[in-house]
Amino acid sequence: MDVRTQCLGLLMRGPASGYALKRLIENGPFCHFLEASFAAIYPALARLTADGLVSVTEEAQDRRPQKKVYAVTPAGREAFVAALSGPIEDDHFRSPWLVALYFADLLPPERVKTLIAERKDYCLRQIALISEARASAETPGARYAAEMGLAVFRAEFAYLTQTPVPGSADANPPLARQRKSPNPHLSAAVSVLHDV
Amino acid sequence: MDVRTQCLGLLMRGPASGYALKRLIENGPFCHFLEASFAAIYPALARLTADGLVSVTEEAQDRRPQKKVYAVTPAGREAFVAALSGPIEDDHFRSPWLVALYFADLLPPERVKTLIAERKDYCLRQIALISEARASAETPGARYAAEMGLAVFRAEFAYLTQTPVPGSADANPPLARQRKSPNPHLSAAVSVLHDV
DNA sequence: CCAACCATGTAAGCCGTTACATGATTCC
């Protein structure tokens, strides 16, 4: 799925500017399964326009730079549905973090602990973002995608929390030491784990 | 994490040919978090060799083409540990399948059902592969990475199984109809769900 | 005052993909 198709899809939700699409991909309901940079989005929109799949309207704003709002045309809608009707490409997943954990025995135990603590924070941030997306989802599909993300990140978080640090001396630490929260400002976010 | 670093990492497990690395990435203990094609692997190995991070030995075989076996040099080991010691890159995840499900309301219910059935198969295949990897893991890190994969794919499978098809008329089908197994030859693999 | 946000783009270059090229062996 190239950036062009991604943009076309995002615009199916309603008209938006290139900047808004980037926000949607970074912090919105697509944050856990799409990625694209500005330098990929803007040319993609230009080409979609050239191909007649989207239309542009330039909008002036008060105290803000002018923006170009893109909207899907009937041809664009058709093309997108056709893309979803044909064979779906495989997922692509690469995790340098899992590579690092795989090779935990090459690293000092302190380093491994830090990596796991950072990963917990990452999971909680993702869970917080996706929870918002779920709350404002307007279609069953949007809810489905969000809940799938929550299910997966919660499973990951649970594993991170329950499993002893690999290759560390204190693989079975006394219970008293297990409970410390590595990042105080995030502990509030943990509540979110049991929403939905 | 580019293919060069991936290859260097894989070779930390022991000497291997380019072809063997590909197998490791496709079906081995890295299948759920690494990807690389032959056309990326071979040049990567050539460059690692040029940079002195790996060494090559050509090995003739009976009834098999000659192969080049690569092994990490001390400099390569150092470089890899250094890479794991610095900042770890973000994961990259793109899921055309989740895009399709997000837009389930644009598709015929039958199509959505098919997509979900195919996804279940995909999860079971991944679970089977990772279970093997877990069984033959020789370091705590390898076990950790495998178990993380299992946790995540099991959570995904559970969600797929328990959640009604989005946007379908029979969102609450009678219990009698919920239990059918979409792919008989895979039902055996379901047992694997409760191993570990 | 500095950081972050809003807003759009271009240019150069790397990286990796598909497709091509070759060829023996084993299993169904």
Added chain:
DNA sequence: GGAATCATGTAACGGCTTACATGGTTGG
């Protein structure tokens, strides 16, 4: 007889990333 496995590579092309370029507004 055909498909899959073992085994290594090249060429062309496309896509995406980083870095550059610009500039007003808002909030701490």
